[in-house]
Structure formats: C-alpha cells, structure tokens
Amino acid sequence: MSRRTSRLSTTATPALPDVSSHETPEDTMSLDVPEQLLTPENSRSETSSNNENASTDEKLAGRRRSTRVVRASLQATESLANTPVKNVEPKTASSQAYVDSLAKSKRSRSSLRHSIAVMESSLRNGTALPDVDTLANDQSMVPETPISNSSQEPVSDEPNPPLSQRTLRQRVEKVLGKDDEKETPKATPKSASRGYMRRSTRLSLIEKASDFLERSSSVLGKRQRGQGSDNKKEVSRRASLRPRTLAPPKEETPATAAEAPQPKKRRVSESDLTKLQKKEPSPPQEEIKPATPKYKPKRWVTHGLYTGQEPSDSPPKQRQSKNSAKTGTGPLNRRILPMPMFAGSRLVKNGRDYRLPFDIFSPLPPGQPKPDEWRKTNKNVFVGDAASEWRANKNLELSTCMCDEDTGCDENCQNRYMFYECDSGNCRLGPECGNRNFSELKHRTKAGGKYNIGVEVIKTSDRGYGVRSNRSFEPNQIIVEYTGEIITQFECERRMRAVYKNNECYYLMYFDQNMIIDATRGSIARFVNHSCEPNCRMEKWTVAGKPRMALFAGDRGVMTGQELSYDYNFDPYSNKNVQECRCGADNCRGILGPRPKDKDQRPKVVDEKTKNAATPKSAKNAKNAKTAGTKRKLSETTETSSAPPKKRKLLKPKSIKSGIKKVIKKATTARGKTTTKKSVTASKATKSTSPAKKKSVKLPTVKPASRVKATVKTSQKKTEKTEKATPKSPAKSTSQLKRPSAATKKKILALADGSTPQPAEAKPKKDKTGIKRGPYKKTLLKRALAAQNSAKSPAKANSATVKSPTKTKSPAKSKGLGSSMKKAAKNVVRTVKGAKRSA
Numbered sequence: 007m008s009r010r011t012s013r014l015s016t017t018a019t020p021a022l023p024d025v026s027s028h029e030t031p032e033d034t035m036s037l038d039v040p041e042q043l044l045t046p047e048n049s050r051s052e053t054s055s056n057n058e059n060a061s062t063d064e065k066l067a068g069r070r071r072s073t074r075v076v077r078a079s080l081q082a083t084e085s086l087a088n089t090p091v092k093n094v095e096p097k098t099a100s101s102q103a104y105v106d107s108l109a110k111s112k113r114s115r116s117s118l119r120h121s122i123a124v125m126e127s128s129l130r131n132g133t134a135l136p137d138v139d140t141l142a143n144d145q146s147m148v149p150e151t152p153i154s155n156s157s158q159e160p161v162s163d164e165p166n167p168p169l170s171q172r173t174l175r176q177r178v179e180k181v182l183g184k185d186d187e188k189e190t191p192k193a194t195p196k197s198a199s200r201g202y203m204r205r206s207t208r209l210s211l212i213e214k215a216s217d218f219l220e221r222s223s224s225v226l227g228k229r230q231r232g233q234g235s236d237n238k239k240e241v242s243r244r245a246s247l248r249p250r251t252l253a254p255p256k257e258e259t260p261a262t263a264a265e266a267p268q269p270k271k272r273r274v275s276e277s278d279l280t281k282l283q284k285k286e287p288s289p290p291q292e293e294i295k296p297a298t299p300k301y302k303p304k305r306w307v308t309h310g311l312y313t314g315q316e317p318s319d320s321p322p323k324q325r326q327s328k329n330s331a332k333t334g335t336g337p338l339n340r341r342i343l344p345m346p347m348f349a350g351s352r353l354v355k356n357g358r359d360y361r362l363p364f365d366i367f368s369p370l371p372p373g374q375p376k377p378d379e380w381r382k383t384n385k386n387v388f389v390g391d392a393a394s395e396w397r398a399n400k401n402l403e404l405s406t407c408m409c410d411e412d413t414g415c416d417e418n419c420q421n422r423y424m425f426y427e428c429d430s431g432n433c434r435l436g437p438e439c440g441n442r443n444f445s446e447l448k449h450r451t452k453a454g455g456k457y458n459i460g461v462e463v464i465k466t467s468d469r470g471y472g473v474r475s476n477r478s479f480e481p482n483q484i485i486v487e488y489t490g491e492i493i494t495q496f497e498c499e500r501r502m503r504a505v506y507k508n509n510e511c512y513y514l515m516y517f518d519q520n521m522i523i524d525a526t527r528g529s530i531a532r533f534v535n536h537s538c539e540p541n542c543r544m545e546k547w548t549v550a551g552k553p554r555m556a557l558f559a560g561d562r563g564v565m566t567g568q569e570l571s572y573d574y575n576f577d578p579y580s581n582k583n584v585q586e587c588r589c590g591a592d593n594c595r596g597i598l599g600p601r602p603k604d605k606d607q608r609p610k611v612v613d614e615k616t617k618n619a620a621t622p623k624s625a626k627n628a629k630n631a632k633t634a635g636t637k638r639k640l641s642e643t644t645e646t647s648s649a650p651p652k653k654r655k656l657l658k659p660k661s662i663k664s665g666i667k668k669v670i671k672k673a674t675t676a677r678g679k680t681t682t683k684k685s686v687t688a689s690k691a692t693k694s695t696s697p698a699k700k701k702s703v704k705l706p707t708v709k710p711a712s713r714v715k716a717t718v719k720t721s722q723k724k725t726e727k728t729e730k731a732t733p734k735s736p737a738k739s740t741s742q743l744k745r746p747s748a749a750t751k752k753k754i755l756a757l758a759d760g761s762t763p764q765p766a767e768a769k770p771k772k773d774k775t776g777i778k779r780g781p782y783k784k785t786l787l788k789r790a791l792a793a794q795n796s797a798k799s800p801a802k803a804n805s806a807t808v809k810s811p812t813k814t815k816s817p818a819k820s821k822g823l824g825s826s827m828k829k830a831a832k833n834v835v836r837t838v839k840g841a842k843r844s845a
C-alpha cells in the first residue's frame with residue numbers, strides 16, 4: 007500500500023479569478039494531505055461502509071454516519087484548517103452553488119451526502135464536479151434506506167445565501183441544520199411555512215434517526231444524539247460534522263507525531279475495542295500482568311498420629327463396612343471437615359491412646375538388608391501333581407449364610423463360623439456383609455502403597471527377618487495372605503531332601519488335603535516369626551471354593567510399628583530339631599513348640615490348647631495350631647528323616663476327668679434303680695472310658711469288653727492300636743455282658759462285708775502318669791455293678807457271669823484313683839450291704 011498524497015491545488019480553477027489575482031503560482035497553496043494508510047481496520051471501515059450502504063437497516067444507516075466521520079477526519083490536515091478561507095472560497099462558492107442545485111434537485115438527505123462525497127473526491131482530484139443529473143443517476147447506486155425513502159420531499163428553493171467563510175461541509179451542514187431548525191423566528195412567513203413543513207418532516211426523520219441511534223449500543227452515537235437533538239450549536243460540534251481538516255491523521259511519521267499536539271482521541275465503540283485487542287496483543291499488558299502464583303495441589307497425608315484410629319465412642323463392631331468406614335483408608339474417606347476447635351475438649355477429657363507413625367518413631371535404619379533369596383508371589387500356584395490331586399479330592403463344600411441386613415455377617419454368621427468367605431454366590435448381603443476379608447485385602451493390595459499393604463520386612467537382631475505393621479489393624483482384621491507354591495507331600499519331601507537340605511529356615515505350611523504351601527517362593531507372610539504370646543494368628547479359609555491362608559490380627563488388634571507374630575505351635579518330634587525361642591514373651595515356652603518330655607510343661611500346653619478349643623474363637627486357634635504345627639513339623643522332621651510326619655494326637659485330660667465323674671455319678675445314682683438302667687449305665691460307663699485313654703491312664707474295663715484291649719499306652723503306636731480296637735468295645739460291652747458266677751458273687755459279697763480279705767493282692771504299680779494302677783482286671787465299676795445287680799436281684803446276681811478279677815483289691819485301697827472314685831466305691835459297697843440286710 008502506498009501512501010497517496012492528495013494535492014489540493016487552487017491555481018487552475020477558472021472559476022476563481024480573485025484567487026489568481028491575489029496569489030502567484032508560487033504562492034499556490036499545495037497541501038500534502040497525508041491520507042490514511044489502508045490498514046486492515048481502515049479497509050474494513052471502507053468495506054463496512056459499503057456494506058452499510060447496502061443495508062436497509064436504519065441503525066446501520068446511523069452507524070454509517072460514524073464511519074464517515076472517521077473517513078472525513080482522516081482525510082483532513084491541520085494545515086488545511088489554517089489555510090485562508092478566502093483562497094478556498096471561490097471553489098467553495100462553486101461548490102455552494104452546486105450544493106444548492108443539489109438541494110433544488112429534491113434529493114434526499116442520503117443522496118445529498120452521496121453527492122458531498124463525490125464533490126469531496128472531485129475537490130481532491132481537481133476534477134470537475136459532475137452534473138446534477140449525473141449525480142441523480144448516481145442516486146440509483148445509493149441504496150434506498152428508510153431515511154432516503156422518506157426523504158423524497160421538496161427542498162426549499164430559497165436563493166443562495168452569500169458565501170460565508172465556511173467549509174463545504176459546514177455549508178452542507180448548514181443546509182441540513184436549517185432543516186433541523188424547527189422554530190426559527192427569523193424565517194419569512196412563506197419560507198417559514200414551507201420550511202416549517204419541510205423542516206418538520208425532516209425533523210421527524212431526524213428524530214426517528216436519533217431514536218434509532220439512541221437505541222444503538224455505540225457510545226459515540228449516544229453522545230452525539232444527545233447533544234445533537236438539543237440545539238444547533240451542539241449539532242455543529244458533532245464529530246460527524248467536524249471539518250476534516252481538524253481531524254488528525256490516523257498514522258503519522260514519528261517526527262510529525264512528536265511535533266504535533268496530541269490528537270484528540272477517537273471515541274471507540276466496544277466492538278472496535280475488541281477488534282483492536284484482537285489485532286494488537288498488547289505485550290506491555292502482559293508484562294504488567296502479575297504472575298499468578300501456582301498453587302501445588304493439596305496432598306493429604308495418608309499416615310499420621312491417629313492413622314487408622316478414627317475417633318469413635320461406639321464399641322468396635324464386627325461389620326466390615328462399618329469398620330472400614332470408621333477406620334478409613336486414607337484421604338478418600340475423609341468426607342467431612344475437621345471437627346471444630348472445642349471438640350478437642352472431648353479428647354482432653356476422655357483421652358485417646360496413640361502411637362507415632364511407624365516411620366517416625368521407628369524408622370527403618372538406613373542400609374536395611376533385604377532378603378536375598380525371596381521370589382515373591384501373591385497368588386497360590388499349584389505345582390506338579392498338586393492341581394490334579396486337589397481336584398480329584400476336592401470336596402464340594404457349600405455353605406449359604408442366612409444373615410440379614412440388620413445384623414450383617416457378624417460373628418454369628420454361619421459362613422464365618424465355618425471359615426467360609428461370603429461372596430455373591432453364598433451370601434445375599436452386599437456391602438453390609440462383614441465376612442469378606444479376602445476381598446477387602448484384595449482391594450487394599452490393589453490400591454497399593456505402604457499404608458494399604460500395611461506390612462514390611464524388617465531385620466531382627468536375633469531371629470533373622472521378620473515382618474512389622476505399617477499401620478494399625480482392628481482385632482481380627484485380615485493383614486496379609488500366606489501364599490506360595492502348593493505342592494504334594496511327596497514333592498515336599500523331595501524338596502526337603504534335595505533342595506532345602508542345607509537351609510536353616512523352611513517356609514512350609516500344611517495346607518489342605520495333604521497339600522503343603524511352600525512359601526520359599528511366596529508372599530511376605532513367610533517372614534512372620536513365632537511368638538509364644540502372639541498378636542496375630544494364621545487361619546485357613548475357603549474362598550470361592552478354594553482354601554486360602556492368611557494372617558489375621560489377634561483379639562487385641564495390632565498397633566502401628568509392632569512386629570507381627572503367630573504361634574507356630576509345631577511339634578519338633580525330635581530333640582535334635584528343637585529350637586530356642588527368642589520371642590521374649592513373659593510366658594515364653596523357651597522353645598519353638600511344646601517342650602518335649604517335660605511333665606510339668608506339657609500338660610500345661612495341652613491345657614491351653616484344649617481350653618482354646620472350647621470356644622468358637624479358640625476353635626480357630628486350634629486350627630491354626632494344626633497348620634502352624636504342621637509347617638514346623640515338616641521343616642523339622644524332614645531334617646532327620648524322609649518319612650512323612652506322623653500326626654500327633656492331642657490329649658484331652660479334661661474329658662478323662664469328666665468321663666470318670668460321669669460314670670461315678672451314674673453309678674451312685676443307680677442305687678435303687680432297675681437293672682436295665684444299670685446295664686445301660688454300665689455300657690455308657692464303658693464307653694466313657696474311651697476319652698480317658700488319651701490321658702495315658704489305664705482305666706478299668708468290663709470283662710466282656712476286656713476281649714477288646716482298651717488300654718492306652720503312652721507310645722503313639724499303641725495308641726493307634728487302641729484307637730482301632732476301641733470302637734468295638736462299647737457295642738460288645740453292652741451286648742455280651744454276662745452275669746457273674748456264683749463264686750464271683752460270693753467273693754463280691756465277702757468283699758462287701760469287708761470280712762474276707764482278697765487273696766494274693768498285689769501292690770498297685772504306678773504308671774508313668776503317676777496314677778497307681780491296680781493289678782486287677784476287673785474294675786471297680788464292674789464290681790460295683792455286679793454288687794448292685796446282686797443286691798437288687800440276688801437271683802439274677804447269682805446267675806450273673808461277671809468274671810471275678812484275678813487280682814482284686816479293696817476299692818478303698820486304690821489310691822491311684824481320685825477321691826471321688828473312692829467315694830463312689832464306698833457308696834456302692836454300702837448299697838450292697840444295705841441290700842443284703844434287707845434281703
């Protein structure tokens with residue numbers, strides 16, 4: 007785009023004789039009117055102007071006016087304003103005439119404006135003004151706006167006023183302004199009346215236009231209309247009517263810009279502003295703009311003083327959903343704002359224990375050694391024949407819980423009791439179910455992170471590696487699953503012989519159906535050490551029909567940072583394999599497992615086990631004991647022999663006592679009762695002796711049953727034999743009960759009298775348990791029974807075939823039995839005596 011200079015020459019105009027007479031050609035005023043550069047904005051202004059011309063909207067017509075203001079102001083210069091008006095006047099005069107002619111040609115206001123534009127261009131270019139007819143023809147080019155249509159009115163044909171020192175535009179505006187003058191008292195009556203009519207019409211047009219303009223959003227338009235409608239002076243000041251000469255050039259050279267006074271700022275409409283902003287992405291604004299501070303996204307700490315110990319006044323509940331909501335697993339569960347300040351008073355009053363987070367109070371020392379030969383797997387993997395064997399022997403165990411939503415699957419849940427995990431298949435409860443430990447563990451593991459996983463390996467000072475908690479665990483909450491390779495016993499033995507023969511630690515645990523979990527390649531649970539006072543327990547559960555083992559928190563729960571432990575409870579089988587226990591508990595047994603051949607310690611251990619077995623919870627422990635013991639047993643026994651470990655029977659001393667008591671009680675109460683009842687009692691008594699076998703106590707047996715050797719010996723082999731024999735005894739003892747012979751009867755009577763001493767009475771021997779064993783074959787019970795029989799029905803008693811014991815002794819002398827036994831025997835004797843007397 008080139009800058010064009012329009013030269014306004016006043017020399018060669020024939021219609022300006024005065025000017026030529028006054029001024030020489032040298033004096034010719036030549037003004038370099040720098041035209042506006044055709045910037046995109048300007049070009050748009052042109053375009054929009056054209057468009058506006060094409061538009062039929064009155065608003066646009068009004069806006070067009072403002073566009074033209076721009077154009078006019080851009081085309082003027084200050085120098086032009088300073089030019090003596092006289093010089094221009096001749097030309098202006100001709101223009102004036104032209105204007106008048108135009109006015110006469112009854113053109114509308116818009117056509118007049120068009121004509122002005124044409125004149126202006128002709129002035130600039132120095133060309134002759136077109137004829138009015140030509141202009142009239144040009145009018146065809148002017149779009150018919152409402153204004154132009156409504157302006158087709160006769161124009162005043164008043165004589166040309168004398169030329170004044172006004173610009174062409176001012177002159178034109180004067181013509182227009184005259185139209186605006188509604189009430190001009192100076193007007194002649196005729197012209198006034200005409201003008202009034204005309205003016206009034208035009209005025210209405212202008213008013214209409216101004217109304218439209220008032221509605222327009224342009225600030226400039228509003229201002230102008232507001233002023234223009236008031237009086238003529240104001241109208242003359244309107245920007246649209248300002249002489250172009252006064253309008254500053256839009257673009258100037260830097261020098262000109264510096265010298266020239268600050269051009270009056272153009273009023274800019276909002277739309278223009280947005281355009282400008284789009285065009286010029288003002289860099290200084292960006293510089294000034296203060297840098298917005300970048301806030302780091304808030305990160306919630308997942309562990310702290312009270313991690314996993316959300317405050318609650320309610321007692322701990324079994325329901326998993328409630329517990330999990332209470333304990334929370336991090337920031338996600340914190341849906342409410344923290345408690346208000348005064349809520350702390352409750353804490354002060356009630357107090358609450360806490361522990362420092364594990365990584366603060368007990369951080370792992372730097373350079374913590376890591377277990378080398380640990381291949382990790384978090385799933386059970388069947389190896390070799392294990393899978394097929396397991397499938398073949400698989401029992402389809404089905405269990406459906408009957409819990410309802412109110413209770414959830416709490417500790418009374420049938421599935422829970424049987425160590426069956428609830429799922430959608432066997433439990434109709436959804437999230438309310440509290441018996442989905444393994445599924446909870448799965449979610450935790452999936453979430454990841456130290457807190458969710460909850461455990462980590464540590465190196466202990468004297469027990470190799472161990473495991474500690476990274477968080478607190480609720481009582482009975484699942485902690486970690488014990489996983490590894492599931493192998494058959496055969497495979498286990500092979501490994502023990504070939505692979506692990508030099509190992510110090512074995513990670514073998516009895517699992518299910520004679521399968522073994524070998525956690526040499528397994529989960530972190532394999533590092534959990536033994537303790538005689540453990541805080542966890544190992545449990546076997548059936549999950550979706552498959553057995554799985556996991557470590558659960560004990561009844562006291564687990565605090566953050568504690569080392570996890572459970573009772574291995576194994577039987578070493580051999581003294582060689584006994585390991586020293588370094589658990590440090592007050593009640594430490596001293597070895598890993600029960601002390602062998604320790605009379606004081608052993609029953610104690612047995613007592614603990616049986617005590618635990620009495621309650622459902624301890625039933626779990628009993629189960630643990632089995633699994634844990636098997637694990638240890640495997641690891642220990644296979645060191646010495648490759649033979650499969652033998653199952654050790656747990657002895658139940660409690661049952662012995664109760665069995666004896668039962669018998670005695672029945673025997674005592676049997677006084678005066680029928681024979682049938684007695685015989686039943688006898689049979690029961692015989693039966694009841696079977697549990698006592700486990701106590702390694704030889705209990706008296708009824709002769710008919712004596713065919714069956716119901717003796718219990720301390721050695722395991724004999725116990726097994728007895729086990730085989732025992733089932734037959736009760737049936738036989740009842741059905742083959744014979745009546746005592748006459749001789750026996752005699753002896754019993756004599757015994758009852760206490761007169762006849764028993765011949766060749768041998769001294770009772772003490773057995774290993776310390777109980778004196780009588781050399782008799784017939785027990786006290788049998789004798790008592792026989793005595794009772796004879797007392798009740800002597801005839802029958804006589805015919806009874808109760809075999810007399812080869813070696814008998816007075817019941818009173820049988821010191822080895824308990825006092826209750828003695829009493830019972832005495833009672834029996836008394837009964838017999840009484841019966842005899844009455845007879």
Ligand SMILES: C[S@@+](CC[C@H](N)C(=O)[O-])C[C@H]1O[C@@H](n2cnc3c(N)ncnc32)[C@H](O)[C@@H]1O
Nearest residue numbers: 469470471511532533534535536586587588589
């Ligand atoms: C299954 S591993 C336990 C992890 C083992 N500490 C490690 O470093 O891999 C069992 C072995 O740990 C040791 N152990 C576990 N508990 C123990 C305790 N209370 N006292 C002494 N040694 C123990 C014994 O050597 C035992 O054979």
